[in-house]
Amino acid sequence: MIDFGGRAHDVAIIGTKISKDLTERSSKKAQYDFAKDLLKNEDKYEAGIFIFYDTSGNFRFSLIYPQYQGARRIWSAFRRFTYFINRDLRNRTFMQQIGEGDFSDLNKIKKSFSVEPVTNRFFDEFRFYFEKTKKEFEITNKNTVCLWLKDRYGTEEYKEQINKFAYTFLGRIIFVYFLQRKGWIENDNNFLKKIIEKENSSLLYLNFIQPLFFEVFAKKENERPASIKKQYKDTPYLNGGLFERSSLESELEARGKFILFDDKFIRNLILDFFENYNFTIDENSP
Numbered sequence: 001m002i003d004f005g006g007r008a009h010d011v012a013i014i015g016t017k018i019s020k021d022l023t024e025r026s027s028k029k030a031q032y033d034f035a036k037d038l039l040k041n042e043d044k045y046e047a048g049i050f051i052f053y054d055t056s057g058n059f060r061f062s063l064i065y066p067q068y069q070g071a072r073r074i075w076s077a078f079r080r081f082t083y084f085i086n087r088d089l090r091n092r093t094f095m096q097q098i099g100e101g102d103f104s105d106l107n108k109i110k111k112s113f114s115v116e117p118v119t120n121r122f123f124d125e126f127r128f129y130f131e132k133t134k135k136e137f138e139i140t141n142k143n144t145v146c147l148w149l150k151d152r153y154g155t156e157e158y159k160e161q162i163n164k165f166a167y168t169f170l171g172r173i174i175f176v177y178f179l180q181r182k183g184w185i186e187n188d189n190n191f192l193k194k195i196i197e198k199e200n201s202s203l204l205y206l207n208f209i210q211p212l213f214f215e216v217f218a219k220k221e222n223e224r225p226a227s228i229k230k231q232y233k234d235t236p237y238l239n240g241g242l243f244e245r246s247s248l249e250s251e252l253e254a255r256g257k258f259i260l261f262d263d264k265f266i267r268n269l270i271l272d273f274f275e276n277y278n279f280t281i282d283e284n285s286p
Contacts, residue, residue, distance in 0.1 A: 002023045011106065012038065012048040022058040024084050024181060036078050043073075057087035061094070063113045065106070071218040072208055081113035088190060092276050094202040122277055126170070129273050136265045145257055161248055165259075172213055172242060177274060185235050196270045217243035 014035075018027065047065035060082060067077035083094045101112030136233045138146055147159050176185070176192060185191040195201060195208055215228045217238045224232070245253065252259065 010045050011109070012042065012045040013051075014038065015051045015053065018052055018054045020054065021056050022052065022054045022060060022084075023183075026087075027052070028060075028082075031060065031062070032064070032080060035062065035080075039064065039066060039078075047109070048198055049109075059085050061085060061098070063109060065110075073224050081110070083113075086189065090275060093257060111269060128169060129269060130166055132265075133170060133269070134162050136261055137162055137166065137259070140260045140262055141267075145252065145259055148252075148255075148257060164246070168242075168246060173209075173269070173274060177277075178210070186232065187234055192270055193275055195265055202263060203260070204266040206258060209266070210259075211278060213243045214245055214249075218245075 016031075016034075020026065031050065031052050034047055039045055039048050047063060050062045050064060051059055052062075053059035061084075062080055062082040064078055064080045067074045067079060082100070083091075085091050085094055097112050097114075102108040103112070149161055153161060179185055180189055180191045183189060188194070197202065201208065211228060215224055216232050216235055219228075220237045221229070249259075
């Protein structure tokens with residue numbers, strides 16, 4: 001029994017094995033409807049924790065409960081918070097939020113499923129890595145791109161150019177994570193990590209990240225260079241401006257100048273920051 005708003009109620013805990021392999025999107029609506037129907041028919045339950053799992057070690061871990069209008073349940077309005085756990089990912093958020101959560105009452109359970117602490121932690125770290133990206137940019141490109149920028153711009157505009165580059169670069173990486181979680185990069189949910197972890201990979205920004213942005217996502221399949229077509233056989237063209245070269249990047253390319261980053265920094269950025277947020281949590285979406 002747990003306490004909910006001064007009243008004692010049961011929380012249902014239901015585990016169900018799924019015959020097919022679970023993915024982030026598979027069977028979400030059917031599982032959601034199953035959970036809602038159970039809570040409607042068994043009105044002694046104030047909420048339910050539902051675990052849908054497959055034979056491969058993946059599972060969906062959901063908290064579902066009805067909304068209230070005063071003391072009356074609104075059966076047409078449910079809240080759902082869900083973690084999808086992939087056995088091949090770190091699932092750090094799930095481990096922290098659920099593993100360290102307090103399940104002594106329903107409000108505390110809701111807090112364990114809340115995305116707000118995760119969001120706050122992410123943006124705190126994002127600010128740190130934004131500043132670090134700017135610093136690394138100036139260190140690595142000190143005698144090349146930075147000299148060219150200083151000759152071209154005053155102090156404030158020089159700083160603004162680096163600010164814009166850092167925001168765009170990190171924004172692109174975030175979007176790449178959304179894409180690979182959908183399996184849109186060579187059908188691989190761990191594409192970035194696998195490339196970055198290869199010991200023989202070098203000049204990662206120039207040889208891997210930049211081509212992924214500009215030669216893959218920004219170009220239709222029939223317009224890609226032969227080497228890119230060979231490497232990327234199942235990665236779509238994205239019809240949008242995020243992965244097109246900025247005016248700065250276009251001018252640098254025209255002048256034969258290249259932005260570089262130390263491989264140690266790229267590995268730190270991917271493996272120690274972005275990989276720590278390899279999770280899927282959604283609220284209310286079927």
